[in-house]
């Protein structure tokens with residue numbers, strides 16, 4: 161089947177990303193957490209975002225379509241259904257994301273713990289200037305893995321009143337833009353329950369080690385012992401990976417994980433430790 165590279169679906173996704181990133185960059189000017197950011201880093205992230213969005217839009221829907229019926233066939237179908245109406249819809253959405261974030265938390269923690277997965281996730285962390293554009297700075301294979309480690313287990317275990325894949329993806333993206341913003345905004349005590357830019361900035365700070373893995377609900381970190389409550393007014397300036405480059409080349413962003421996986425297979429390396437090592441894993 162021929163691929164329409166400029167189909168309306170692709171274009172609307174790009175328009176959404178462009179508007180969200182543009183708005184985010186303007187808001188970041190008002191109260192930046194990190195005052196000196198690199199224009200070169202920003203340009204690289206925007207180029208990476210374009211590639212990431214293209215590849216995920218191309219690969220994820222057909223893969224989900226293939227996997228979904230299979231997951232439904234073996235599903236335990238534990239019902240999670242709230243009544244119709246505004247309150248019910250809100251609760252339905254919150255319930256979905258609480259479960260989603262549980263799986264995200266463990267997947268994300270495993271990415272920091274095991275070398276095989278850190279190879280893939282490191283690129284996201286090499287950004288020395290975390291800002292709204294960091295949200296799409298991922299190796300594209302992360303999105304493919306998430307189908308199997310987040311969406312398949314959720315589909316196997318639960319029967320949610322179906323939020324469409326598109327709406328979940330949109331909501332998750334919006335939240336991703338929010339938590340990556342280079343913004344001097346603290347949430348105070350509310351930050352124990354809901355994530356924000358300060359919470360996630362600590363996740364990107366090498367000196368704090370590997371904390372704050374949840375995407376949306378920090379209570380998963382609190383429950384499993386990886387929570388670092390942001391101190392009031394503290395916005396760490398240094399982000400990135402200790403003793404590593406800034407990763408700002410397409411070789412590191414796209415090709416290198418495959419090279420490293422190949423090397424690891426040839427060496428017959430076992431799982432091994434990721435960045436977090438045994439202490440935090």
Ligand SMILES: [Zn+2]
Nearest residue numbers: 268272281285
């Ligand atoms: Zn991470």
Ligand SMILES: [Zn+2]
Nearest residue numbers: 284340360364
């Ligand atoms: Zn991040």
